[in-house]
Amino acid sequence: MVESKHPPPVVSPPRSLLETFFRQTQTRILLLYVVLLGGLTGLAIPLFHTLISDQVSKRVRGDLIEAREIFQRAYLDWERKPNQNRQDLEDFADKFLANQLPEDDNFFIFIINGEFYRSNPPRLLDPMQPGSQLFQKWASITKFDEDQRATENPEIGNILYKAKPLMVDGHQMGVKVLAHATAGEQNEALSSVNTFMFVEVVVVSISFLLAWFITRRLLKPVRQLAFAARQINESDLTRRLSPQGTGELADLAQTFNTMMDRLEESFNGQRRFVNDAGHELRTPITIVRGHLELMADDPQEQRETIELVLDELDRMGRLVNDMIALATAERPDFLQYERIDLKQFMNEIFTKAQALADRNWQVKLECSDSMMGDRQRLTGALLNLLRNAAQYTSATGTIELGCKQTLTQVIFWVKDNGSGISPENQLRIFDRFARLGKRQSEGSGLGLAIVKAFTEAHRGKIDLVSQLGIGSTFTITLPLSAQNNTVV
Numbered sequence: 001m002v003e004s005k006h007p008p009p010v011v012s013p014p015r016s017l018l019e020t021f022f023r024q025t026q027t028r029i030l031l032l033y034v035v036l037l038g039g040l041t042g043l044a045i046p047l048f049h050t051l052i053s054d055q056v057s058k059r060v061r062g063d064l065i066e067a068r069e070i071f072q073r074a075y076l077d078w079e080r081k082p083n084q085n086r087q088d089l090e091d092f093a094d095k096f097l098a099n100q101l102p103e104d105d106n107f108f109i110f111i112i113n114g115e116f117y118r119s120n121p122p123r124l125l126d127p128m129q130p131g132s133q134l135f136q137k138w139a140s141i142t143k144f145d146e147d148q149r150a151t152e153n154p155e156i157g158n159i160l161y162k163a164k165p166l167m168v169d170g171h172q173m174g175v176k177v178l179a180h181a182t183a184g185e186q187n188e189a190l191s192s193v194n195t196f197m198f199v200e201v202v203v204v205s206i207s208f209l210l211a212w213f214i215t216r217r218l219l220k221p222v223r224q225l226a227f228a229a230r231q232i233n234e235s236d237l238t239r240r241l242s243p244q245g246t247g248e249l250a251d252l253a254q255t256f257n258t259m260m261d262r263l264e265e266s267f268n269g270q271r272r273f274v275n276d277a278g279h280e281l282r283t284p285i286t287i288v289r290g291h292l293e294l295m296a297d298d299p300q301e302q303r304e305t306i307e308l309v310l311d312e313l314d315r316m317g318r319l320v321n322d323m324i325a326l327a328t329a330e331r332p333d334f335l336q337y338e339r340i341d342l343k344q345f346m347n348e349i350f351t352k353a354q355a356l357a358d359r360n361w362q363v364k365l366e367c368s369d370s371m372m373g374d375r376q377r378l379t380g381a382l383l384n385l386l387r388n389a390a391q392y393t394s395a396t397g398t399i400e401l402g403c404k405q406t407l408t409q410v411i412f413w414v415k416d417n418g419s420g421i422s423p424e425n426q427l428r429i430f431d432r433f434a435r436l437g438k439r440q441s442e443g444s445g446l447g448l449a450i451v452k453a454f455t456e457a458h459r460g461k462i463d464l465v466s467q468l469g470i471g472s473t474f475t476i477t478l479p480l481s482a483q484n485n486t487v488v
Contacts, residue, residue: 041200052192056185063103105184112174114139127151138177157183221253237264284312322446335374342367346403349382357390359399366404371480381454384447385414385474393418417471
């Protein structure tokens with residue numbers, strides 16, 4: 001019995017509806033929004049109450065100051081008259097009170113010879129009534145006094161007052177008191193705070209509902225992303241999102257689609273590669289197996305069978321090596337960088353090329369500097385291009401190997417006057433196992449794919465210019481320096 005090397009999957013217990021609700025990102029965002037808004041509102045209410053109370057207090061004190069100034073002007077005009085007596089003071093009090101219209105909770109009070117004379121409004125609050133402790137204090141003052149007296153009655157609050165002695169011929173004959181009860185202003189401030197709280201509750205509630213729907217709409221791409229991710233499997237990579245609007249979430253949807261395009265393209269490429277590799281390997285295996293099964297006792301036939309089997313095994317070995325080279329081309333340690341003398345390097349490649357086939361070989365060197373690169377991989381890439389050119393060029397054909405350099409790049413090319421490549425085949429010539437037209441007769445179809453992989457590993461590019469019946473030119477452009485590459 002074979003034991004599995006993988007541990008059994010951990011099955012999460014089913015979550016309750018409430019737990020699922022609170023685990024949602026939308027719910028967490030809204031809860032954070034409510035906590036922040038509620039906290040700021042909670043801080044705003046006492047601040048608002050303080051500001052309102054200060055404003056009301058300033059207004060009340062301003063009213064008291066203004067009323068005192070009005071009285072002071074009237075009293076100075078009266079005081080300038082000579083030979084004033086009590087009757088004159090009473091007449092002044094009657095006339096002054098008759099012309100005044102006090103603000104709410106303001107009181108003008110006249111005390112003459114220690115006794116209550118008149119007030120406006122006529123009805124005084126209990127803490128101000130004659131005989132009260134506060135009234136007795138007012139009646140006994142001999143100089144200007146202003147203060148605040150607290151009361152136990154919440155409907156009255158504190159009493160602010162300004163008291164001034166009234167003088168007749170240098171003698172104090174009475175006291176004028178300007179008083180104000182603060183309960184009204186406190187109730188006004190409290191009413192404003194209650195109104196503010198009601199408005200805040202309504203605003204927070206409406207904001208919560210709007211935020212719920214808006215957040216749900218904004219997070220729709222995220223839900224679609226999660227749904228699409230759950231639907232993706234090895235047989236279906238076609239799921240895509242529909243980006244809507246602008247912003248980070250739309251960018252997320254577009255990025256997901258781009259990622260899935262790359263993943264699908266890579267997966268399909270790998271699938272084609274595996275299928276093609278299996279097909280390529282199946283043919284020599286079938287040939288080897290068939291000849292070995294039919295091999296007789298005849299020594300000559302055995303020798304021929306062994307030669308054929310060895311040839312097929314060599315072909316399989318080359319195919320496996322090519323596949324390994326392609327599979328490792330994207331690894332960071334694939335290239336072994338060294339400094340390459342371009343002129344010496346090209347002469348070595350040209351010498352090796354002449355052993356490939358009997359052709360009119362030419363070399364054109366416009367490079368004398370050096371570059372950083374993997375000598376072995378570049379040699380393999382150029383020899384692949386030269387072997388490909390020799391295969392599709394006649395015995396009298398010309399093949400040119402060339403090199404030139406600029407300030408930042410080095411350019412290699414292989415040019416032939418062979419059969420050329422049709423435009424439609426040029427689009428697939430660098431694909432793996434792409435053996436097109438007459439090019440299907442030999443090779444595994446990985447040669448040009450390997451050249452492209454080696455070139456891109458050097459952060460370079462490969463180009464093809466070809467015309468049927470005229471020939472082809474393959475050009476490899478590489479950076480002179482390995483500064484932008486991964487140097488091992």
